[in-house]
Amino acid sequence: MSENTDAREYVAIPADPEHPQSSSRNGQENDAEETNLLGHGAISFWAGVAVASGDIIGSGIFASPGVVLSLTRSVGLSLVVWLIGGLLSVVGLMCIIELSVASPSAGGLFTYLQMAFGDRVAFSWQWVNFVTIVPGTLAALAITFGCYLSGFLPGGEGTFEKPNWQVKIIAIVAIFIVTIINCGAPGTGTKLAQVFTTITLCGCFFVFLLGILSVATGNGNPQYEVNFDADTIFADIDWSHVGPALITALWAYSGWADIAAMSEEVVDAKNNLPKLGGLALSVITTAYVVMNVAYLAV
Numbered sequence: 001m002s003e004n005t006d007a008r009e010y011v012a013i014p015a016d017p018e019h020p021q022s023s024s025r026n027g028q029e030n031d032a033e034e035t036n037l038l039g040h041g042a043i044s045f046w047a048g049v050a051v052a053s054g055d056i057i058g059s060g061i062f063a064s065p066g067v068v069l070s071l072t073r074s075v076g077l078s079l080v081v082w083l084i085g086g087l088l089s090v091v092g093l094m095c096i097i098e099l100s101v102a103s104p105s106a107g108g109l110f111t112y113l114q115m116a117f118g119d120r121v122a123f124s125w126q127w128v129n130f131v132t133i134v135p136g137t138l139a140a141l142a143i144t145f146g147c148y149l150s151g152f153l154p155g156g157e158g159t160f161e162k163p164n165w166q167v168k169i170i171a172i173v174a175i176f177i178v179t180i181i182n183c184g185a186p187g188t189g190t191k192l193a194q195v196f197t198t199i200t201l202c203g204c205f206f207v208f209l210l211g212i213l214s215v216a217t218g219n220g221n222p223q224y225e226v227n228f229d230a231d232t233i234f235a236d237i238d239w240s241h242v243g244p245a246l247i248t249a250l251w252a253y254s255g256w257a258d259i260a261a262m263s264e265e266v267v268d269a270k271n272n273l274p275k276l277g278g279l280a281l282s283v284i285t286t287a288y289v290v291m292n293v294a295y296l297a298v
Contacts (some may be wrong), residue, residue, distance in 0.1 A: 043265045045272050047190050052259045052280035054193035056089075057200050057287070060252035063144045065292050071245035076233035079292055081242065085249035086285030093256045093277050100263035101270050108261035137254065142171035204287045211294030227296050252288065256281060 043051065069078045096109070105111040114122035146167035153166055181192050227233065259277050263269045266276070 042267075043190055043262065044267055045276055047194060048262060048266045048272060048276040049280050050194040050197045051190055051262065052256075052277055053201075053284060054197045055255035055258045056253060056280065057197065057284050058141045058252075058255070060141065060144070060254075061204070061288055061291055062148065063140075064248050064252045065295050067248045068245045069292075071241040071248065072238060073241075074234055074237040075227045075296060077237050077242070078245070079289060081245050081249050082288050082292055083285070085246060085253050086281065086288065088250065089253040089256050089285075090278065090281050093259065093281055094274065096257055096260045097274050097277050100260040100273060104263040104269060106261050106264045109257055112260075137251075138175055139171070142175050143167060145174055146170035201283075201287060204291050207298075208290045208294040211297035215297050249288075253281075253284070 065078075068081055069075070072078045072081060096112075099112050100108075103111070103115070107114075110122050110126045113125055146169075149170050150164070150166045178192070181188055256277070259273070259280075263273060266272050
């Protein structure tokens with residue numbers, strides 16, 4: 001560096017003598033506005049629970065139970081698979097939250113893969129995640145949502161395997177609307193997550209309540225007593241398909257890794273992130289198990 005550069009002097013702009021605190025206040029206001037726009041510390045504990053639950057729970061619980069049961073061919077083993085899926089998700093969540101608390105970053109897994117394995121591995125994972133994993137997951141969830149919603153429309157006979165034009169249009173519109181809303185202010189997406197999580201959990205509770213009423217009134221599944229009989233609940237197990245069944249169940253739990261990206265947005269993330277993540281997965285695991293019991297009762 002040259003001597004002229006070293007000798008360069010910088011003159012500070014004097015503050016307004018009549019309002020000596022104006023400069024500092026303006027700086028604080030600008031910092032606060034920037035923090036608000038970025039969403040740092042903008043998510044409270046219960047809002048974080050809603051967002052975390054919304055990242056995990058979705059249409060998968062309405063599409064996966066039948067697949068898990070058909071693969072295991074056992075009511076008891078299918079319920080065990082759902083419990084194992086929940087426990088594995090909790091273990092993975094606690095690991096990713098430990099990284100999030102130690103090194104908060106909105107980049108989530110990308111940041112931690114970059115720190116551990118370098119840019120190439122992190123970029124490769126992010127590219128596959130962006131091009132394949134996330135779009136495929138969103139498409140599957142949207143198609144499932146469209147299948148159920150199209151049932152209320154005339155001619156709505158589309159299935160997940162063969163979705164008709166109504167199902168596809170509903171799926172496209174749903175993804176478009178959710179994308180537009182989440183592109184808005186940080187608080188908008190959080191409020192939307194709270195609404196959708198509440199609706200989904202109410203739907204799970206409704207199915208569970210319907211199952212209880214069906215059994216209580218004698219109008220439930222005639223095979224209910226056989227399915228949950230001590231001698232038959234673990235009968236006819238197909239162990240060769242336990243792996244695919246567990247993968248199917250884990251797909252319904254997918255989304256827990258995205259909670260790591262909340263580490264910069266949650267208030268007091270060091271204390272709240274493990275609590276809200278554990279609470280969200282506990283509620284979801286319980287909901288999934290009771291939903292499967294209700295499916296077998298209706």
